[in-house]
Amino acid sequence: MATSTLEEAYKENPLSLQHILPIDFQSIQEVPNSHLWPKINNVLTSHNDKNPNVPIIDLLAPNVVELMGHACKTWGIFQVVNHGVSLELFDEVEYQARRFFALPAEQKVKVMRSTSGATGYGTARITPFFSKFMWHEGFTIMDSPLDHAKKLWPHDYHKFCDVMENYQKKMKVLSFQLCLFILNYLQPSQDQHSINSFEFAGALQLNSYPCCPNPNHALGLAPHTDSLFLTILHQTNNTKGLQILKKDQGWTSIAPVSNDALIVNVGDLLHILSNGEFPSVYHRVLVDQTKHRVSLAYFFGPQVDSMISPLVSSKDNDGVVLKYRNVKVKEYLGLKAKHLEKVFSMIRF
Ligand SMILES: C=C1C[C@]23C[C@@]1(O)CC[C@H]2[C@@]12CCC[C@@](C)(C(=O)O1)[C@H]2[C@@H]3C(=O)O
Numbered sequence: 001m002a003t004s005t006l007e008e009a010y011k012e013n014p015l016s017l018q019h020i021l022p023i024d025f026q027s028i029q030e031v032p033n034s035h036l037w038p039k040i041n042n043v044l045t046s047h048n049d050k051n052p053n054v055p056i057i058d059l060l061a062p063n064v065v066e067l068m069g070h071a072c073k074t075w076g077i078f079q080v081v082n083h084g085v086s087l088e089l090f091d092e093v094e095y096q097a098r099r100f101f102a103l104p105a106e107q108k109v110k111v112m113r114s115t116s117g118a119t120g121y122g123t124a125r126i127t128p129f130f131s132k133f134m135w136h137e138g139f140t141i142m143d144s145p146l147d148h149a150k151k152l153w154p155h156d157y158h159k160f161c162d163v164m165e166n167y168q169k170k171m172k173v174l175s176f177q178l179c180l181f182i183l184n185y186l187q188p189s190q191d192q193h194s195i196n197s198f199e200f201a202g203a204l205q206l207n208s209y210p211c212c213p214n215p216n217h218a219l220g221l222a223p224h225t226d227s228l229f230l231t232i233l234h235q236t237n238n239t240k241g242l243q244i245l246k247k248d249q250g251w252t253s254i255a256p257v258s259n260d261a262l263i264v265n266v267g268d269l270l271h272i273l274s275n276g277e278f279p280s281v282y283h284r285v286l287v288d289q290t291k292h293r294v295s296l297a298y299f300f301g302p303q304v305d306s307m308i309s310p311l312v313s314s315k316d317n318d319g320v321v322l323k324y325r326n327v328k329v330k331e332y333l334g335l336k337a338k339h340l341e342k343v344f345s346m347i348r349f
């Protein structure tokens with residue numbers, strides 16, 4: 001995703017500086033009122049036969065398309081194994097991410113996202129929609145982080161750039177493969193979309209959730225859905241925190257199965273493309289008193305000038321009701337930046 005084009009989607013909705021700059025977590029001893037949420041219901045749901053953990057999909061399984069389609073329909077989230085990305089690469093990215101977040105606040109501020117920008121250091125874009133701030137800081141990268149890295153480490157930026165670029169390349173290939181499986185499940189007829197009708201783009205978000213003195217009254221990320229087609233998330237083995245809102249079950253923790261499993265979740269644009277068959281998953285992040293959690297989220301979707309039209313498979317062609325109107329990615333992101341969740345009602349027939 002060329003930075004300028006995603007920025008186009010955001011430029012009409014600039015954020016104010018106070019909604020971009022995270023507090024200095026390193027110097028803080030207690031949770032300030034600005035970050036103090038009403039008590040978070042953070043009792044962890046344990047997984048059992050009645051309440052299974054999210055599906056784990058082996059990408060080499062012969063019925064991978066069926067498994068993935070089913071998981072997208074019923075959960076909106078699943079874990080993948082045998083994805084071909086090496087454990088060493090996750091370690092390297094995590095190491096570089098921690099190296100960045102460990103910098104003093106006055107260093108990190110040098111690469112702060114601009115008010116209408118897409119890349120750089122800052123809070124989550126959803127911040128202005130909540131009356132309390134989140135216990136979170138992020139760093140968004142699209143393609144090369146060179147300009148930012150040079151400001152941080154004038155003589156020692158190569159490793160950071162190489163690792164982040166390499167990770168994005170691997171994530172892009174994997175995302176494309178996942179999209180192939182998913183679109184294959186949706187079985188569009190020949191005259192409709194196929195994966196080749198899209199040009200794709202991605203963004204890497206390094207997320208940091210510092211240790212929190214009062215985790216019962218703080219949120220790492222407030223409830224949200226991701227906007228693009230899909231998000232691939234890497235969370236390390238010992239630092240859970242991600243929860244999804246599951247019908248009839250409430251907030252349910254996604255326990256990492258193993259260090260090399262990646263979490264994949266459905267985003268809004270896939271929700272629209274699938275005509276609501278694959279709902280985007282509502283999720284949030286809890287924080288921990290003693291563990292500084294870092295996660296790596298890779299967002300993947302069509303270029304901002306692409307048009308998203310709900311797919312109706314040939315077998316359903318007559319009889320199926322289109323739920324959403326056609327929408328350009330850029331328009332969708334602009335509407336979401338203004339209205340957050342209400343955006344769905346604005347594009348629904
Ligand atoms: C490509 C993107 C998805 C994202 C906005 C962004 O430009 C980069 C950051 C992403 C993120 C991460 C935290 C949650 C989220 C909702 C947010 O505020 O920023 C997502 C955005 C999204 O999916 O819309």
Ligand SMILES: O=C(O)CCC(=O)C(=O)O
Pocket residue numbers: 205207221226233235241242283285295296297
């Ligand atoms: O850190 C996590 O577990 C989730 C991150 C997330 O939801 C996001 O970056 O959009």
Ligand SMILES: [Fe+2]
Pocket residue numbers: 224225226283
């Ligand atoms: Fe998210």
